[in-house]
Amino acid sequence: MSSPCANAQCCPHNLYFSTGGEYASGIGPSLTILRFQTEQFTLKDGPVRITLFSRRCNRRLGTRMWRRGANLEGATANFVETEQLVEYEGLTSSFIQVRGSIPLLWEQIVDLSYKPRPSIIEHEEMTNVVQRHFHDLLQRYGDTMVIDLTDKQGDEGNLSNAFAAEMEKFPDIRHVHFDFHHICGGGKFDNLQALYDEIEEAILKQGFNYCLDRTNVTQSFLARKSLDSQLQRMGALSSAESISQSDSINDKFKKLWVEHGDELSLEYAGSYALKGDLVRYGKQTLPGLIKDGMSALSRYYLNNFHDGVRQDALDLISGYYTVSKSSSSPFQVIGFEPYLPVASAIIVGGITVTTFTLSQVGRSAQHLISSIIFAGLTAGMVALVKANGKQLCSRPRLCGLI
Structure with a gap:
């Protein structure tokens, strides 16, 4: 693929960078505009306009926990294309990133725990699913490089290792792993430079990459690198200049990406994006930590008690579920969901009485005996709720996971 276009009449999609999933190039029936925002500033007495488009694919549409991984056709969950369009003195240049869930068959069923364990679905079609996914990418974009930003340890490490094993079956596709949490932990946002150094040659050579997860922080970093390159090639910056040298321009760029991350997160997870202060300030701040904590609590509530109904609504309005008069209602079996408020009230009441x-x-000794009794009842109810966590959570009822 070529470098950023030097002619405003050329196709604006001549420089591609991808960070996850797959995408049907252009606004087709499987893609909808999710967000559109623009900022303008001046360089060398000329106006520069940056426009950020986000487009969401509806081939595996859904909420955070109830749509993970890929379906049997190879379409991934949370697939979003983000295009950074730059206009300067009649020239137009575009930089595209694509994000999405790891293209394996896997699930992460909510069970009232803060972080449900991801689980790989054993299926004879697994390799074919990955093959369909990358066949679609190669058909649409040409050469592809995979950048996996997942953890190497724990349950997520198992998912990452399974993906790496599948990628070994595709020797023509380069696979790069970058443990984001380990390398960039503690707000060490600048360590993303190590990732860029590793993939820079491939970016300049083929103009396209493919990456997974830890999306907005990494995407904004790479987008800034691309923006410098775009403006240098268009003559708005010299080869030694960068937008980061101007606080006002850099702030506008960061604002675009912070709001971009929030919008995508609201659509998929129901809350603002985490680590937004890393994008805006390059480090974590106390207000940012507080905001992340509130967002994490909001995600926990929505994932466990709201997203099942939301997923059903998405499946219904997007046409994945069709109502049939001859079929029984999928909502007849309601499980233990109605009993959760009662169980919660008993637990809260038990804790209150035990404390009192x-x-x-x-x-008196009677109060000690009462404390033991109420503490035991509360602990028993907590154990019962924990044991039946999956049944107590809001679950989608219209469509299966894959």
Whole structure:
């Protein structure tokens, strides 16, 4: 693929960078505009306009926990194309990144735990699913390089290792792993430079990459690198200049990407994106940590008690589920969901009474006995809720996971 276009009449999609998933090039029936925003500033007495488009694929549409991985056709969940369009003195240049879930068959069923364990679905079609996924990418974009940003340890490490094993079956596709949390932990955002150094030659050579997860922080870093290159080639910057040298321009660029991440996160997870201050300030701040904490709590609530109904609504309006008069209602079997408020009330009440009776223990032995009884009842109810976590959560009922 060629470098950024030097002619405003050329196709604006001549420089591609991808960070995950797959995409049907152009706005077709499987793609909808999710976000559109623009910023303008001046360089060398000329106006520069940056426009950020986000387009979401509807081939595996859904909420964060109930749509993970790929379906049997190879379409991935949370697939979004983001295009950074730059205009300067009649020239137009475009930089595209694509993000999406790891293209394996896997699930992460909510069960009231803070972080449900991801689980790989054993299926004879697994390799064919990955093959369909990359066949589609290669047909649409040509040469592809995979950048995997998942952890190498724990349950996520198992998912990453399974993906790496599948990628070994595709020797023509380069696979790069970058443990984002380990390398960039503690707000060491600048360590992303190590990733860029590793893939820079491939970016300049083929203009296209493919990456997974830890999306907005990494995407914004790479987009800034691309923006410098685009503006240098268009003559708005010299080869030694960067937008980061101007606080006002850099702030506008960061604002675009922070709001971009928030919008995509709201669509998929139901809350603002985490680590937004890393994009805006290059480090984590106390207000950012507080905001992340609130977003994490919001995600927990929505994932466990709301997203099942939301997923059903998405499946219905997108046409993946068709109502049939001859079929019984999928909502007849409701499981334990209605009992969760009662169980929650008992737990809260038990904790309150136990705390109160403990504070009165010094007055009589009866309060001690009452504390033990209420503490035991509360612990028993907590154990019962934990054991039946999957049944108590809001679950989609219209369509299967894959």
